[in-house]
Amino acid sequence: MALDGGELGRSAYVGARVSPQRAAIARAADAMTSAFSVDDLLEAVRRQVPGVGAATVYRAVSAMEASGFVESLGVREGSAIYARCHSGEHHHHLVCTGCGAVSDAECPVAPERYTASDGFRVTGHSLVLYGQCAKCQSAPSSISPHGRGGGI
Ligand SMILES: [Zn+2]
Ligand SMILES: [Zn+2]
Ligand SMILES: [Zn+2]
Numbered sequence: 823m824a825l826d827g828g829e830l831g832r833s834a835y836v837g838a839r840v841s842p843q844r845a846a847i848a849r850a851a852d853a854m855t856s857a858f859s860v861d862d863l864l865e866a867v868r869r870q871v872p873g874v875g876a877a878t879v880y881r882a883v884s885a886m887e888a889s890g891f892v893e894s895l896g897v898r899e900g901s902a903i904y905a906r907c908h909s910g911e912h913h914h915h916l917v918c919t920g921c922g923a924v925s926d927a928e929c930p931v932a933p934e935r936y937t938a939s940d941g942f943r944v945t946g947h948s949l950v951l952y953g954q955c956a957k958c959q960s961a962p963s964s965i966s967p968h969g970r971g972g973g974i
Contacts (some may be wrong), residue, residue, distance in 0.1 A: 842871075843878055846871045846874070847863065847874075847883075848882070850863055852906055855923075856922035856923045856924055857904065857922040857924050858905070860902065864879045914927045915927060915951070917953075921955065923957075923958075
């Protein structure tokens with residue numbers, strides 16, 4: 823989701839007193855350079871904190887998502903994927919379906935345009951743009967011939 827007001831939550835999460843495990847999970851998410859699933863994060867955290875439970879990581883991801891520290895990018899290949907969000911400004915993400923690289927994109931949405939005559943008021947939105955990064959486009963051999971991407 824890319825709801826407005828995330829910045830407050832983001833700093834609240836970073837500044838909150840979190841358990842050492844939660845802090846390690848946040849550091850691992852921070853170190854992710856591309857889109858990741860909870861399983862990817864679990865694997866990364868276990869390199870730092872052996873024995874950390876999957877449920878702990880799932881709960882931490884929920885908390886990080888609620889605070890805007892990470893953003894949900896929807897579901898790919900049956901797994902929910904996330905990206906660490908570095909900007910406090912409202913923005914969206916370009917996600918490479920080849921390698922999972924994530925970059926920020928300006929918001930193209932003008933909510934007032936969608937205000938319906940029946941009085942519906944837009945209060946938030948989410949948007950993820952999928953595509954292929956320059957690297958993946960110039961390396962066609964690394965991409966599945968069936969066009970499903972597959973990196974994430
Ligand atoms: Zn972001
Ligand atoms: Zn790529
Ligand atoms: Zn937007």
